[in-house]
Amino acid sequence: MRCHLRWSKAFIPTLKEDPAEAEMQSHRLMLRSGMVRQLAAGVYEYLPLGWRVLLKVMQIVREEMNRAGAQEVFLPALSPAEIWQETGRWDDFGDEMFRLKDRKKRDYALCPTHEEIITDLARAKVRSYRDLPQNWYQMQVKFRDEPRPRSGVLRVRHFIMKDAYSLDRDQAGLDASYQAMYDAYHRIFTRCGLKFFVVGASSGLMGGSGSQEFMVASPSGEDSCAVCPGCGYAANLEVARSMRKVPSYPGDQLTEVATPEKRTIEEVAYFLRVPASRLFKSLLYMVEDRPVFALVRGDDELNEPKFQAAVGSGNFRPATPEEVLRITGAPVGFISPVGLEGVRVLADRSLQGAEGMVSGANRDHAHYAGISLERDVRVEKYVDLRMARQGEACPECGRPLDVTPAIELGHIFKLGTKYSQALKANFVDEDGTEKPLIMGSYGIGIERLAACIIEQSHDQSGIVWPLAVAPYQVVISQLGGPGTEAAKVSAQLYQELQDARYEVLLDDRDERPGFKFKDADLVGVPIRVNVGEKGLKEGLVEIKLRKDGQLFKVRPEEVRRKVQELTSVEMWPLKQQ
């Protein structure tokens, strides 16, 4: 992507003042440096500088995907409703899917993701195990009508995703395809100069043997991750396990106690003078319209993704107060599975064998004490249902876990056969039988990736681009108007650095030096060459590094060699090419 530009001709609308709407640093700096402009909530325009950064990022992604054996395609963003109806996601996506009609009044969707499209392609063209494995990827705009776009470019309604899909004949093939993507993602984020970590993530309903997310720690992150500083265990809180000390209480007879107006855990615990951990929460959910109890200790929170995995259905919701009354005979706050027949009960592992517990009596203003889970509750199974917390013991090594907010940059997924079965994407295996394709899917949010780089690499003055993704590698600050020695030397260096295949911005604007320095720092070009009369009197120009302010004074004819020296190490963090 060779490119060079005179700043006087460039469209780089920088802002001296902070835009009011920007809270995150990356958002603020993208707006101030003239990378983007907002058109509507969650809809951004990429201006020349911003687009150059995205192109750089996409090129890195492309090179690493190709290296991993994936093949680039370009699929439509517009798709007919029928294909979504086949998998049921025309309904499942609900309001999040942008929908429209064509002139014949046929329904279409703007694709929020491309599993359906890919699988349809595969069923049409992949016939034999000899055609496998395949991995197809694209960089394409995804449309999602988010209920609340936010954080600048981090959660938006249309964004570029690199999405890849692997097709394999068996589980071993999927494992290999998945591993290749895992390695590619490592290389991509490393080349982008990011500090990141990988966590185990929720497979939810997708089935298969799991998924992992590539995360960047950030206070603005929408995900929370449990990370063990000791052994490296890391998991999205949706699936994170932890060990807690479970107190035990002496067994007792089941007795009903009056608890007038005591509805919450705190109220009941205080009223009965027992710790919250001695209570258990009886949470009633409707799973496919049938009631299911989820039990966790009073001082724990139910983790809904874990509950979803345990019941094996995504079609669930908390029961309404009316349903609670109808099913248990008591209002919310006084219910439990004790003495109730015909309602499935799932309990958290920490309740296994618990004695002397307190929960609702299924009567207004009354609770049971002395509950024995074994004796009094018909628990279908004990599973991990609770939310892990900061400071609890790592399930692998026992050290205290950190819980940290993070931004999800990439997600790799063993899909299995969910889509191939729904769309009948089969192949004929070696033994002549027809089998569904085993699929994986792998996504990276491109704009999010660029924003995360800024989050991790900026200072008071502006962005500090890593060389690999900088919109330009070198800016020449020409400190003197037309006809001066500075202008002459600047023009020479401009040409010379272009010839050496650098991307160079020549700041030939009619502005004062300080103005140019501020702009260059804001925009974050890694290397600045100052060409001014002051230095030229001694026959020297300055090379200044954006990241640490290091200053080198060299003769103009040495600039090229010095720039090469300064860029060689950082340019290719993986020592390739």
Add this chain to the structure above:
RNA sequence: CGGGGCGUGGCGCAGUUGGUAGCGCGCUUGCUUUGGGAGCAAGAAGCCCCCAGUUCGAGUCUGGGCGCCCCGACCA
């Protein structure tokens, strides 16, 4: 979808008891300046988010919309 905040030149904001709009930055022109966002002078630029109402008169008051931001819910 709940809660909060905000809509006034391109950007950031002010606007008193209701009397027909102002500041800083930016922009245009000229002069002076020129190593960390220069100074002076002269300009241009506003459907005060929209609609209805109250009023002699609304940026300002009332009602209803719409848009944007933040917190939460949600997030294949």
